[in-house]
Amino acid sequence: MGIIKRQSLKSSLVNYAGVLLGVVFFNFIFPHLISEEHLGMIRLLQSLMFILVALPSLGLGHMLLRFYSVWKDENRVNAFNGFVMVATAIACLVFIILYILFRDYILGFYQEKSALFIPYYYLVIPLVVAQAYIQYFEIFSMVKLRVAFPSFIREILIRVMLVGLVYLFSYKVLDETQFFYGMPVVYGLSVLLIIFYAFRIQHFRLASPMKFFKDNTDLRHQMLYGGGMFLVLVFSNTHNFIDGVLLSSFLGVGAFGIYGIPLVLGQMIQVPYRAISLISLPVIRDAWVANDVEKIRHLNKSIGINLFLIGTFLFTLLIINSNSIFKLLPPQYEAAESVLYIIAAGRLFDMAFGLNSEILNTSSLYKYFIYLTVILMVMTIVLNILLIPVYGMNGAAIAVSLSLVIFNLLKTWVLYAKFGFHCFSKHYLTLILLMGAVIGILYLIPFILFMPHHMFMNALCNVAFKSFLGSVLFLVPLYYLKISPDFNDFVKLILSGKIFKGGHRMEEL
Numbered sequence: 001m002g003i004i005k006r007q008s009l010k011s012s013l014v015n016y017a018g019v020l021l022g023v024v025f026f027n028f029i030f031p032h033l034i035s036e037e038h039l040g041m042i043r044l045l046q047s048l049m050f051i052l053v054a055l056p057s058l059g060l061g062h063m064l065l066r067f068y069s070v071w072k073d074e075n076r077v078n079a080f081n082g083f084v085m086v087a088t089a090i091a092c093l094v095f096i097i098l099y100i101l102f103r104d105y106i107l108g109f110y111q112e113k114s115a116l117f118i119p120y121y122y123l124v125i126p127l128v129v130a131q132a133y134i135q136y137f138e139i140f141s142m143v144k145l146r147v148a149f150p151s152f153i154r155e156i157l158i159r160v161m162l163v164g165l166v167y168l169f170s171y172k173v174l175d176e177t178q179f180f181y182g183m184p185v186v187y188g189l190s191v192l193l194i195i196f197y198a199f200r201i202q203h204f205r206l207a208s209p210m211k212f213f214k215d216n217t218d219l220r221h222q223m224l225y226g227g228g229m230f231l232v233l234v235f236s237n238t239h240n241f242i243d244g245v246l247l248s249s250f251l252g253v254g255a256f257g258i259y260g261i262p263l264v265l266g267q268m269i270q271v272p273y274r275a276i277s278l279i280s281l282p283v284i285r286d287a288w289v290a291n292d293v294e295k296i297r298h299l300n301k302s303i304g305i306n307l308f309l310i311g312t313f314l315f316t317l318l319i320i321n322s323n324s325i326f327k328l329l330p331p332q333y334e335a336a337e338s339v340l341y342i343i344a345a346g347r348l349f350d351m352a353f354g355l356n357s358e359i360l361n362t363s364s365l366y367k368y369f370i371y372l373t374v375i376l377m378v379m380t381i382v383l384n385i386l387l388i389p390v391y392g393m394n395g396a397a398i399a400v401s402l403s404l405v406i407f408n409l410l411k412t413w414v415l416y417a418k419f420g421f422h423c424f425s426k427h428y429l430t431l432i433l434l435m436g437a438v439i440g441i442l443y444l445i446p447f448i449l450f451m452p453h454h455m456f457m458n459a460l461c462n463v464a465f466k467s468f469l470g471s472v473l474f475l476v477p478l479y480y481l482k483i484s485p486d487f488n489d490f491v492k493l494i495l496s497g498k499i500f501k502g503g504h505r506m507e508e509l
Contacts, residue, residue, distance in 0.1 A: 014148055018155025019271050025163050027261050028328050033170040036332065038179075040257030041116055042162070044248050045183060047241040049127040052099070054237045056091040056132040059230030060084045061139035065281060066229075066362060067222055068143040069289050079211035084136055086209055092129045099125060113252040119177075126184035130191045137194045137204070143282055144202050151275070153190050161186040228370045232361070235370075235377035239403065242377075243396040246384045251392065259393045261329065262336045266343030269314045273307055273351050277358055284355065285362045296359055297421040302486070304354030304423025309484050311351035312435040313474055318344050320442040320466045327447075327459040339397045346401025353408040354423030360411055368414050372407060379403040427483045434481075438473045442466055 030039055064071075064080060071077045103121060110117045138150040165186065169179035198204035213219060244263070248256045280303065287295045319341065326334045360369045380403045387395030416422050450461040478484075479491055 014151040014155055016271055018151075018159055019268055021156060021159050021163070023264060023268065025159070025166070027264055030166055030170075031257075031261070031329050031333060034166060035254070036257035037116055037252070037254040038169075038176075038257070040248065040253035040255065040260065041120070041180070042166075042183070043244055043256055043260045044114070044117060044253055045120070045123060045127060045180070047244045048124050049131050050241045051237050051245065052095065052124065052128045053131040053135065054230070054233035055098075056088055056095045056128065057135055057230075057233060058087060058091050059226045059228070059233055060087060061136045062229035062233070062361075063222060063226040064136075065139055065143060066225055066285060068282070069286055070218075076212055076216070078205040078207035079209060081140075081204065082206040083209035083212045085206060088132055088136065092132060095128065096125055109249040113250065114248045116253055117248070120180045123180060123184055127187055130184065130187035133191045134187070134194055137191075137198045140198055140204060141194075141202060142279070146202065147275075147279055149197055149201075150194055153194050157193070158186055158190050161189070225366065228366060229361075231370055232373045235373040238377045239373075239380045239400070242380055243384055243400050246381075247388060247393065247396050250388045255393060258333050258336050259339060259396065261333055262340035262397075263343055265318060265325070266340055266347050269311050269318065269344060269347045270351060272310045276303060276307065277355065280355060281358050281362065284358055288362055288364070293419060293421075297419075300354050300356075300359060300421065300423045301425070304352075305425060305427055305484055306486055307351045307354060308428060308431055309478070309487060311348045312431045313471075313478075315344055315348045316435050316438050316474055317467055317470050319439055320470050321463045323447060324459045324462040324466070327455060336393055339393050342394065342397035342401050346397075346404045349401070349405050350408060352428065353412055356408065356411040356415055356423070360415060363419075365414065365418055369411070372410050372414070375410070376403055376407040379406060430481060430483055434474060434477060438470055441473065442470055445469075 026039070026042075061084075064077075064084075068077065071080060107118055107121060134154070138147075138154070141147055141150045162183070165174070165179055165182045168174045168182075169176070174182065195204075216222070244256050244259065247259055280299065284296060284299065287293075287299070322337060322340055325340075326337050357369070360366065380399055383399030383403060384396055387399050389395070391398065412422055445466065447458075448462055448465065449458055451457050479488060482488060
């Protein structure tokens with residue numbers, strides 16, 4: 001658990017710094033600098049990038065994640081790296097051809113409501129190619145149990161460069177065309193940096209791709225797994241980003257610009273989950289290789305309660321401050337406040353189920369994960385198409401959250417039926433009651449005018465005031481209820497002063 005705690009702590013700090021950077025600028029500053037149409041256009045390009053990158057990535061990164069323990073003993077990793085570089089290049093070429101051929105069909109969805117996208121259609125190509133290589137090198141860092149620096153590139157560096165672009169555009173240093181063409185440059189620089197890091201620091205090496213196939217007695221199983229993970233990437237990426245893509249088609253990129261604000265805020269709840277998931281995957285994989293089901297059971301139980309603890313705390317802070325948060329934005333953004341509640345509830349529910357995706361995906365029953373991901377994608381698309389025309393932005397939020405709830409229930413049912421374990425305990429109910437009590441108490445406190453005629457500062461003061469009260473009301477009872485030994489140990493470490501004096505061991509974190 002020591003390496004998980006060390007790398008998760010570092011990665012979580014980087015992730016939260018990146019999320020804070022993104023939230024402050026993209027959610028609260030940029031809506032005052034650029035139009036919701038331009039903000040929505042940035043999000044649409046990124047959403048298309050993340051959906052379509054599954055095609056050239058081919059699931060090869062997940063093959064490395066699954067079989068690294070075997071390949072490193074057989075000296076096959078370098079050959080696989082060589083195979084990936086060639087296969088990804090060929091897949092990128094195929095993707096480019098298909099993307100050009102389907103141009104008129106795709107643009108037909110955006111012709112009426114999102115005409116701004118049409119002149120920048122081809123920008124998706126360099127974004128997808130860059131992201132395909134970024135994702136593989138990030139997974140290579142993951143199997144080396146070093147995720148902090150790639151997380152820094154993904155969460156901070158890319159955002160900082162995008163912030164610079166937006167400011168240059170808002171002050172008319174760049175025109176609209178130069179601004180959007182700057183996005184591929186940002187991702188291109190990022191992929192060069194992560195490649196440099198992999199070669200110089202992590203000793204990433206290439207060998208002849210043919211050596212990967214030579215004397216590989218388990219090749220068929222490995223390629224089948226890679227094909228399955230390719231499908232998982234296609235389906236899961238579609239689920240994660242299709243709401244914004246369809247929303248832009250039905251209501252326009254301006255609606256996506258507004259919808260993106262509560263979408264990002266709601267997803268903040270899952271930042272610790274992403275960090276812990278990245279570093280837990282190799283440990284879970286190795287446990288399956290050793291057939292150590294008890295280790296996986298313990299890991300799922302201990303991490304599950306900690307994830308739900310963090311999730312309920314962040315959900316509480318988000319809900320009690322929702323009214324003040326939207327007072328920091330232009331008036332048109334208030335229409336999306338209910339979206340925040342729906343998205344945040346769905347993400348909290350997802351965190352409540354612990355590491356069920358990671359465990360099922362790396363187990364011998366990974367095919368079940370593929371089947372369930374197909375169900376997830378179909379549910380998401382169908383629900384979005386049905387609900388967006390009726391409920392608008394709320395319909396997109398309901399579609400994503402409802403499909404996520406059903407997906408988690410099905411995954412947990414499979415794990416319990418096949419392996420006999422889940423992550424739940426009586427402490428889950430305690431956390432739910434504590435969360436409800438704190439939200440109920442602070443809901444009774446009205447918006448306070450700390451400074452007359454200064455709405456922006458009043459909103460900030462209300463957020464700070466309610467966040468402080470909410471933290472005290474939540475964390476103090478949490479400590480005495482002894483719900484999580486890890487949380488109590490961390491508090492004791494802080495109270496002892498060791499964490500500030502350097503007298504602690506990282507394993508204590």
